[in-house]
Amino acid sequence: MFFLIIATVIIGRTMIGNHFKKKFSKIPPPGIIVTQVVEKEFAEKIETFGTAISKKSETFKIKKDDLFEDLKLKNFVKKGEIIIKLKSGNIIAPFSGVLGYTGLTEDILVSNNIIIITLDDNSTIYSDIKIPENYSASIKKGLPVDVKISSYKDKVFSGEIDFVSSRINADTRSLLSRIKIINENSQLISGSLLEVSVKFNLRNSLSVPDTSVMIEGDKSFVYSINSENIANKTEIKTGLRDDKSIEIISGLNIGDIIVAEGLKKVRPRGKIKPINK
Numbered sequence: 001m002f003f004l005i006i007a008t009v010i011i012g013r014t015m016i017g018n019h020f021k022k023k024f025s026k027i028p029p030p031g032i033i034v035t036q037v038v039e040k041e042f043a044e045k046i047e048t049f050g051t052a053i054s055k056k057s058e059t060f061k062i063k064k065d066d067l068f069e070d071l072k073l074k075n076f077v078k079k080g081e082i083i084i085k086l087k088s089g090n091i092i093a094p095f096s097g098v099l100g101y102t103g104l105t106e107d108i109l110v111s112n113n114i115i116i117i118t119l120d121d122n123s124t125i126y127s128d129i130k131i132p133e134n135y136s137a138s139i140k141k142g143l144p145v146d147v148k149i150s151s152y153k154d155k156v157f158s159g160e161i162d163f164v165s166s167r168i169n170a171d172t173r174s175l176l177s178r179i180k181i182i183n184e185n186s187q188l189i190s191g192s193l194l195e196v197s198v199k200f201n202l203r204n205s206l207s208v209p210d211t212s213v214m215i216e217g218d219k220s221f222v223y224s225i226n227s228e229n230i231a232n233k234t235e236i237k238t239g240l241r242d243d244k245s246i247e248i249i250s251g252l253n254i255g256d257i258i259v260a261e262g263l264k265k266v267r268p269r270g271k272i273k274p275i276n277k
Helices: 002-022 131-139
Strands: 031-036 038-051 055-061 082-084 095-102 109-111 114-132 146-150 152-169 176-183 193-209 214-216 219-225 231-242 243-251 258-259 273-276
Touching: 031 109, 038 131, 038 231, 038 243, 055 082, 082 114, 114 131, 114 152, 114 193, 131 176, 131 193, 176 193, 193 214
Parallel strands: 031 273
Antiparallel strands: 031 258, 038 114, 038 193, 055 114, 095 114, 109 114, 114 176, 146 152, 146 193, 152 176, 193 243, 214 219, 219 231, 219 258, 231 243
């Protein structure tokens, strides 16, 4: 009887242990963020700098003793409005624009009796840039440009090449070009330093996030996911990198599902639980 009880306990514990071992040994597949292969515009870029120039500028020299009253300027005037009333005749705005002094206050004088007033039309901003000679064959009128300035760190202004010189400067070995930017809300100010990116060789290509690509030696791979949620290690050929995206030359098709993040949790031929970002 004693040995029967011992045997029953051992067998029972073994059966219960095997049951729970079988139940909990099945580790569920990891949840992995996936995404689709999409098409995106890629372009090569030329990085350079330029200075913002107003579409139109006008300067007025005013004698202090010609003023009717203390000088008070509007921030903005329209074409035909009176800028300043003078004893010798009013100054009329020849175009719409922003008014200012050459200095910080009206006390900045050219002489003891003269004040300089400026009128700038900043509706369109231009900038002359120098393109290195080795890119001269790629530059032409109408190419898109992206512009940044330090005062708007996260904002990109869009423009285009408006003019290209007909000759290379022999001293600088560069091609002078002019860009044009439609200055909505007058955010760009004349005289600002512009960071300019000229885009050329534009094309639509397949694109994946840069976090999805694995580099092994001189080869690149992604994990593509099939209809059964199995991860397959797939070799790809990459092109340009742009704004956290990588151009795919070959190895994938548009609409393919790939792992976007969490590559370390994925195993070749392993099953995953897809999470759409």
